[in-house]
Amino acid sequence: MSSTTVNYSLKSEPVAIKAWVKDRTVFIELTDFRIISFPADRFKILRNATDEQLQKVELRLNGYALRWEELDEDITVKGILEGRFQLAI
Numbered sequence: 001m002s003s004t005t006v007n008y009s010l011k012s013e014p015v016a017i018k019a020w021v022k023d024r025t026v027f028i029e030l031t032d033f034r035i036i037s038f039p040a041d042r043f044k045i046l047r048n049a050t051d052e053q054l055q056k057v058e059l060r061l062n063g064y065a066l067r068w069e070e071l072d073e074d075i076t077v078k079g080i081l082e083g084r085f086q087l088a089i
Helices: 077-081
Strands: 003-005 016-022 025-030 035-039 058-060 065-068 073-076
Touching: 016 058, 025 077, 035 077, 065 077, 073 077
Parallel strands: none
Antiparallel strands: 003 016, 016 025, 025 035, 058 065, 065 073
């Protein structure tokens, strides 16, 4: 399992301090230590990614976004928490 961590400061928008993928589910830990998850298949590019590619998630923009460099995919933490997914379950 691969994970990424980031330093953070408390802001009004949600900020992730850690991100990882397990069994094609993306997990993020927020500054308030809640852990949020969603199926990778809720996003077009992630749905078509290999398990190895999914593992390469990184936190960007000081924890405001997730990034998969190899896939050229960015997803905001705020968008995840607001349920703004591209695809239905």
